[in-house]
Amino acid sequence: MTIEASIPVSALAQDPIFQLNMVLWSLKRLPSQGSYHIRPLLKEAGYYLFAIDRRVLLPKDNHIVESLKDLTDKLGSPSPDIWLKHEKDNAHLIIELKSRGFSPESSKASQILKILIAVADLSLSVAAIDKLPGHLIIMTDNQDAQLLVNTLDKLKEKLEMYDLPCSPASVIGLEYNNEDSWIWDCANPSTLPQPLRNILSERVVVVTHPNIPPTDILPLYLVPWLPGQKGRQSMLNSDGLAVLTGRVLTYVLGEVRQASPPVNLPLEADSILHDATYGFFKYWNSKDKAILSQKVINIISGCLGSITLIDSSSRRIAIDIPLEETRENILKAIEKIEINNPINNLEGDVVLQPTLF
Amino acid sequence: MQSHTHYLPEFASREDYVEYLEGNSPVNYPSGTRNRHARLKTFMLETARSERQNRLLQRSFPADIQLVNIDESLFKVKDGSYDGKIVGLVEVFNERHPVFYTFLESHTSKAWVKKNVDQAPWLDRMWLSSHILYNIWEHIRLTVDSNRYVGLGFDHESKYEMPTDPIDYDSDNYSEEMEDEDNAPVTDRKKARVYITERLGVLDKKFKRFSELYDPFHSLVQLQIPADTQGGHRFNFDGQATNLSDSFVEHRARVISIVKLYQKLTETAEDQLWLGTEDVDGGGFRLDGEPIFIQFAQELSEETFHKFITYGFQRRNSISRIGGYIHQRSPKRIHLSAIDRHLWQPFILEATTKHILLLLPRGTCGNTIHRLVTYVQRYVSPKIDVWLGDELYGDAVKTAQKGE
Numbered sequence: 001m002t003i004e005a006s007i008p009v010s011a012l013a014q015d016p017i018f019q020l021n022m023v024l025w026s027l028k029r030l031p032s033q034g035s036y037h038i039r040p041l042l043k044e045a046g047y048y049l050f051a052i053d054r055r056v057l058l059p060k061d062n063h064i065v066e067s068l069k070d071l072t073d074k075l076g077s078p079s080p081d082i083w084l085k086h087e088k089d090n091a092h093l094i095i096e097l098k099s100r101g102f103s104p105e106s107s108k109a110s111q112i113l114k115i116l117i118a119v120a121d122l123s124l125s126v127a128a129i130d131k132l133p134g135h136l137i138i139m140t141d142n143q144d145a146q147l148l149v150n151t152l153d154k155l156k157e158k159l160e161m162y163d164l165p166c167s168p169a170s171v172i173g174l175e176y177n178n179e180d181s182w183i184w185d186c187a188n189p190s191t192l193p194q195p196l197r198n199i200l201s202e203r204v205v206v207v208t209h210p211n212i213p214p215t216d217i218l219p220l221y222l223v224p225w226l227p228g229q230k231g232r233q234s235m236l237n238s239d240g241l242a243v244l245t246g247r248v249l250t251y252v253l254g255e256v257r258q259a260s261p262p263v264n265l266p267l268e269a270d271s272i273l274h275d276a277t278y279g280f281f282k283y284w285n286s287k288d289k290a291i292l293s294q295k296v297i298n299i300i301s302g303c304l305g306s307i308t309l310i311d312s313s314s315r316r317i318a319i320d321i322p323l324e325e326t327r328e329n330i331l332k333a334i335e336k337i338e339i340n341n342p343i344n345n346l347e348g349d350v351v352l353q354p355t356l357f
Numbered sequence: 358m359q360s361h362t363h364y365l366p367e368f369a370s371r372e373d374y375v376e377y378l379e380g381n382s383p384v385n386y387p388s389g390t391r392n393r394h395a396r397l398k399t400f401m402l403e404t405a406r407s408e409r410q411n412r413l414l415q416r417s418f419p420a421d422i423q424l425v426n427i428d429e430s431l432f433k434v435k436d437g438s439y440d441g442k443i444v445g446l447v448e449v450f451n452e453r454h455p456v457f458y459t460f461l462e463s464h465t466s467k468a469w470v471k472k473n474v475d476q477a478p479w480l481d482r483m484w485l486s487s488h489i490l491y492n493i494w495e496h497i498r499l500t501v502d503s504n505r506y507v508g509l510g511f512d513h514e515s516k517y518e519m520p521t522d523p524i525d526y527d528s529d530n531y532s533e534e535m536e537d538e539d540n541a542p543v544t545d546r547k548k549a550r551v552y553i554t555e556r557l558g559v560l561d562k563k564f565k566r567f568s569e570l571y572d573p574f575h576s577l578v579q580l581q582i583p584a585d586t587q588g589g590h591r592f593n594f595d596g597q598a599t600n601l602s603d604s605f606v607e608h609r610a611r612v613i614s615i616v617k618l619y620q621k622l623t624e625t626a627e628d629q630l631w632l633g634t635e636d637v638d639g640g641g642f643r644l645d646g647e648p649i650f651i652q653f654a655q656e657l658s659e660e661t662f663h664k665f666i667t668y669g670f671q672r673r674n675s676i677s678r679i680g681g682y683i684h685q686r687s688p689k690r691i692h693l694s695a696i697d698r699h700l701w702q703p704f705i706l707e708a709t710t711k712h713i714l715l716l717l718p719r720g721t722c723g724n725t726i727h728r729l730v731t732y733v734q735r736y737v738s739p740k741i742d743v744w745l746g747d748e749l750y751g752d753a754v755k756t757a758q759k760g761e
Contacts (some may be wrong), residue, residue, distance in 0.1 A: 029647045029746030054641020083641065126639060220692050220707040220714060222632070222644065239684075246682030246694030250703035257701040258478045276703075278718055279634030283642060335673075339682050339694075 009176040011233040012217060013141040017226060017240055019097040019174065022182070023082055023139065024049070024222050026206060037208045038219060041184065045195040047084040047093055053283060055079045056094065056118035056134075057125045059165075064117065067162040072110035080115055080136075089195050092134045094119050094167075099231065101144030104154040112138070113155050120165035135168050135193040142173025145187035152188075168193070172200070176217070182207035223280060225346075227288035238347055245345035247276040248296055249334055256330050262322045267300065269293035269315040290315070295346045302344070303333050363395060363460045365443040371431050374446060378458070378605035397605060398466045399598040399612055400457040401483040401619075402474060403724055405700060414447070414455060417479035419472075434459075436469075444469065448609075454483065454616045467597075478701045482596035483619050484727040487577040487734055488743065490592065492754040493615065494564075497582055503558030508591065510579025513572070513739040515547040516676075517657075517664040549573035554581070568740075572654065575741070576734040582611065594731050622757035623723040626745050633719035647746035649726055651713040651733055654740035659688050662710045665737060666691055670708075673698075677732050679706075697725055726750075 012018045026042040027049050058064065058077050068075055082095040096115065102108045118125065119134035126132065138148055148171045159166040171187040185203045186192060192200055207219070218239070224247070225240035251272045259265045270293050273281040281289065293315040300317050301308045307326070309318045321327050339345050368374050376382045378397065404417055414432075415424045421437035424447060432447045434457065445459030445466075459466050474480045497507065549571070553560065567574035578594040584602030590611045591599040598615075600608040632646030657665065669677045670693060681695035681703075693706040695715070700722055706715040713733065717725060730743055730750070743750035 024644060029748075031650055031652075031742075031744040031747055049643045051637040051641030051643050054637055054639065079641070218686060218692075220705060220716075222646075222716070243684055243692070243694065246684065247703065247705070250681055250694050250696040253696050254701040254703055275718065278632050278644065278646070279642070280644075282634070332673075335680070340684075 009217060010141060010143065011236060013143075013174040013176060014099040015233060015236050016097055016099055016229050017221070017223060017232070017236070018218070019099075019139055020081070020223055020226075021219050021221055022174070022206070023095060023097070025219055027084070039204075039206045039208075041199060041204060041206050042084065045199050046087045046089065047195065048087065049082070050085045050092070051083045053079050053081065054083050055125070056083075056115060056122065058114060058118050059121075059124060064164060067164055068114070068117075071113055071158065071162070074110060074114075077118065078111050078114045080119075086195055089193070090132070091193050092119075092122055092132065093137060093193065094134050095137045095139060098138055098140040098144075098148070101140055101147035102151060103147070104151050104158070106151075109151060109155060112136075112152070113159070116152075116155060116159060116166050116169060117164055119167035133167070135170070137170050137172055139172045139174065142175035142183070142185050142187075145171045145173030145185065149187045170196075175203075181205045182217075223277075226280070227284055227292070238342060241342075241347040242340045242345050244276065245299070245337075245339040245347075248272055248346070249299075249337060249339065251275050252300060253331060253334055256319065256321070256327060256334070259321055259327065261324050261327055264309075265319045265321055267317050267319065269296040269317070272296060292346060295348060298348065299337070299344065299346070300334075303337055304330060363462060363465075364439070365433070365445065365460065367433075367443065369427070371428050374427065374431070375606065380603070380605075395460045395462075397600040397608065398459050398461070398463065399600065399608070400459070400466070400470050400474070401596040401598065401612060401616060402455050402457060403481045403483050403623075403722065404453055404455065405479060405481075405702075405720075405722055414449060417477060419477060422473055450613055450616050451620060454620060456612060456616065470597075475699065478699070481700055481722065481724055481728075483616070484596060484724055484731050485592060485594050485615070485619070486727045486730040486750075487575060487594075488730065488751045488754050489619065489622070489727065490577045490580045490594065492618075492751070492758055493582070493592070494577070494580055495755075496758065497580075498557060498561050501557055501583055503556065503561065505557050505583035506554055506581075506589070507557045507560060507583060508552065508554045508579065508581030508589070509560065509564070509577060510550075510552045510593075511567075511574050511576055512550045512578040512594075512735055513547065513576040514549075514736060515661075516736040517661050517668060518546040519664070547573070552579065557583070572738075572740040574739075576739040578731075578735065584608075594735075618754075618758050619727075621760050622754055623727070625757060626726060626753065627717070627721075627723040630717055630723070630745060631719040631721070632716045646716055646719075649715050649717070649729075650744045651730065652742045653711055653733075653738035654742075655738065657710045657738070659710065662689060662708075666708060669737075670695075676736070677729075679729070681706075697721075700725075 025038045026040050027047065028040050029043065030038060030040045055077050080094045081097045084093040084095065094115065115136055119136050122132040122134045123130060140148055152169050152171065156166050168191055170191045173185045173187055175183045175185055177183055183203050184200060184206050186200045189201045221243055224243035252267065255267055256265065270289065273292055273296060297310055297315065297317045301310055304319060307320045319330065321330065337344050342348060366377065368377065418424065423435040424432040425435060426432055430449045433443045434445045434447055435441050436444045444461055445457050447455050447457050449455045461469060474482060579591065581589045581591040583589045584604065585607055586603065588602035590608050591601055592615065598612055602608055630647045630649060634642045634644050636642050666683065669675055670679055670681065670683065673680065678698040679695055680698050681693045684692040686692060690709045693708065695704050695706045702721045704715055704717045704721050704725065706713065733741055745753050
């Protein structure tokens with residue numbers, strides 16, 4: 001599927017999956033020469049990926065706990081999106097990806113407030129003895145970057161009023177310019193941590209697309225889709241699901257071809273999804289896992305029909321393969337699945353099977 | 358019809374077979390053509406490394422192939438379709454790289470491997486890319502007498518530049534086809550197959566100039582190394598080696614050194630490049646994995662690119678042996694949820710008119726890299742730059758060689 005020119009590129013700048021992939025690619029080891037069009041800017045700055053979705057602990061000091069009760073109604077420790085370490089610098093980088101900016105009064109602000117407190121000293125979060133300063137980066141659509149800077153300033157003021165710790169914080173805006181490039185633009189460069197100061201003090205091109213149409217703007221997805229991304233632009237969501245469907249089906253093809261007939265081949269949807277998402281599936285919540293697993297079973301059974309036997313309770317399907325000829329026919333049938341058609345792919349509707357417990 | 362003399366005799370011990378292969382046995386050596394004995398062919402193979410695929414070697418071969426232990430690492434290969442005769446031996450230097458020795462005639466041995474390895478999802482050949490062969494050449498040129506003869510073979514055919522549908526015929530039949538004047542294919546595209554035998558000292562001075570003058574000279578597909586006394590050992594890109602010397606043990610020693618280099622290179626690449634998540638202590642996870650990047654020296658035309666994608670990745674019997682689900686991003690770029698049609702292992706790939714980028718999920722055989730590099734150089738772009746992450750592929754090969 002080609003993303004059409006009618007999608008405004010701002011939809012990508014606001015797309016959480018695009019943002020995540022862009023950050024992940026910026027940490028990859030890529031050749032310094034050659035036509036490859038993503039600049040591994042964070043890798044160049046010396047950062048490497050420590051964790052995705054890892055909790056940062058809020059201090060349990062009475063003063064902090066009491067103050068937080070005033071400031072927010074959710075007291076649990078937050079899990080920022082991305083946590084980076086540096087090869088030499090001791091300050092860790094925490095990155096939060098935000099589709100849009102928000103005001104200090106927004107419910108999203110209370111999450112940032114907690115992150116600012118927790119990231120000021122990460123020693124609790126990693127059980128270190130010495131103080132471990134962190135730095136928060138919020139990445140968003142560049143048109144909202146200044147709004148977020150203002151919000152951060154207000155949040156810092158609030159924390160000061162309560163005499164609470166506060167990590168330094170910067171805002172990086174994503175922008176697509178008319179020269180077919182993606183830009184990172186730091187809205188408050190004076191706040192940047194040392195490793196990023198030289199690289200991001202001015203606008204930086206991080207993705208270039210020489211001679212490629214402006215509509216061709218998606219990177220090779222490391223992560224094509226994640227559940228729970230509400231408000232995602234529908235065509236981007238569909239595209240991500242189509243890509244994920246393709247990856248799922250390649251794993252099904254592999255299982256089928258490696259089977260030796262005659263065999264009743266069991267396929268576990270959870271296992272296939274785990275492989276096709278390179279392990280991300282493991283960290284989804286149970287309901288999201290159940291929905292997508294059922295869809296995988298629906299796709300396979302819809303394609304292969306009567307030779308499949310479904311065990312919905314265990315999210316497993318068995319394929320009867322008596323002969324090598326049957327196996328070849330199964331492979332051909334799966335290869336013919338039109339993954340861009342929502343009826344055939346993981347975007348299709350599923351009704352969860354009722355369970356007793 | 359196969360000659361019965363190309364089967365191996367029944368011996369009980371490794372020593373007996375080694376003496377036989379050395380020509381020291383009282384049992385007659387198989388005879389070949391032109392009054393000389395048959396040549397031993399060696400096929401260097403690979404089994405999948407995945408932790409989940411801990412199969413016995415026997416089960417990696419089709420059901421009518423029986424491996425009979427001589428000792429813990431040497432097996433007789435009895436083939437039911439040859440009335441249970443011993444068609445060769447398999448030796449296992451390590452759990453990942455079995456080696457098949459055979460005296461079957463050249464076309465018969467190739468067909469045997471094609472049938473029993475190329476169609477088996479648990480076995481692959483070792484793919485000796487240009488970079489690997491070139492690295493071996495670099496070692497040879499520094500260590501062998503310059504008066505000895507070496508052989509270099511180059512091969513490139515710009516298959517996807519054809520004005521019509523490219524035919525996926527077996528390029529190994531090239532010589533026969535071109536000599537068949539009635540049926541030789543018309544070749545309206547770049548095609549170069551060159552084999553040079555020359556004194557090492559002479560080639561050493563000329564080799565670099567060849568590649569500067571003409572791109573197909575980057576696609577090195579065959580290397581013949583001088584033997585210690587006379588003759589040599591010929592290594593092909595597809596993992597086949599031919600013993601042109603008078604010593605099996607010397608040939609075996611050469612094979613071992615190449616298997617070690619290949620294993621080190623492949624496993625190092627896998628460790629560094631494999632894509633997958635790992636739990637992090639204290640919660641959360643990280644995503645490891647680095648890309649492989651292949652840059653073409655010259656951008657492909659859109660038409661050639663379109664044919665490359667259509668015939669290279671969409672056709673079921675494509676020589677690339679890569680298939681999957683294409684996501685067309687633009688006329689010049691595709692993303693592919695890919696599957697290796699030999700080992701049936703998934704991976705992901707981006708192809709543009711300028712490059713190929715791929716990522717191998719954890720458990721995928723790293724030889725996919727070497728095979729893809731070979732395929733690209735033979736059929737798409739003979740001159741390429743390849744990186745594993747941010748390290749040049751050629752440097753990774755050199756490092757692996759030093760690690761022997």
